[in-house]
Amino acid sequence: xxxxxxxxxxxxxxxxxxxxxxxxxxxxxxxxxxxxxxxxxxxxxxxxxxxxxxxxxxxxxxxxxxxxxxxxxxxxxxxxxxxxxxxxxxxxxxxxxxxxxxxxxx
Numbered sequence: 450x451x452x453x454x455x456x457x458x459x460x461x462x463x464x465x466x467x468x469x470x471x472x473x474x475x476x477x478x479x480x481x482x483x484x485x486x487x488x489x490x491x492x493x494x495x496x497x498x499x500x501x502x503x504x505x506x507x508x509x510x511x512x513x514x515x516x517x518x519x520x521x522x523x524x525x526x527x528x529x530x531x532x533x534x535x536x537x538x539x540x541x542x543x544x545x546x547x548x549x550x551x552x553x554x555x
Contacts, residue, residue: 453510455502457485460517461492468498474526474535479503482515482535482554484523497523499537501554515554521547 457468469488473481480503487495499515518539525538529550538548 453502453504455483455500455510455512457483457498457500459485459487459496459498461487461490461495463494466490466492466495471497471522471524472526474528476528476553480554482526483512484526484537486522486524486540494520495522497521497539499523499554513554516551 458465459468467488468485471486472484483500486497497518502512522540524540527536529536534550
């Protein structure tokens with residue numbers, strides 16, 4: 450069943466472009482962390498992004514941009530073995546992929 454809908458956008462080739470969901474992760478508080486990259490286009494460069502999405506008491510979704518990743522495409526999310534942290538994996542095409550940890554988005 451449909452949980453909700455969000456409209457995402459990212460910067461691609463220097464301008465705003467539709468964002469697509471590249472990964473979802475449910476946090477213990479019931480919110481979602483959403484990684485996004487450019488959708489339906491193949492830009493030369495893009496700034497991937499990370500959002501926290503939660504449901505308000507009356508039902509609508511609350512989406513908040515957590516941060517952007519200039520020149521990087523976040524493609525994987527996982528709860529880190531380190532308490533209160535999130536691991537993000539980045540697709541680098543033919544180059545070596547990378548990852549980073551950040552505190553859980555609140």
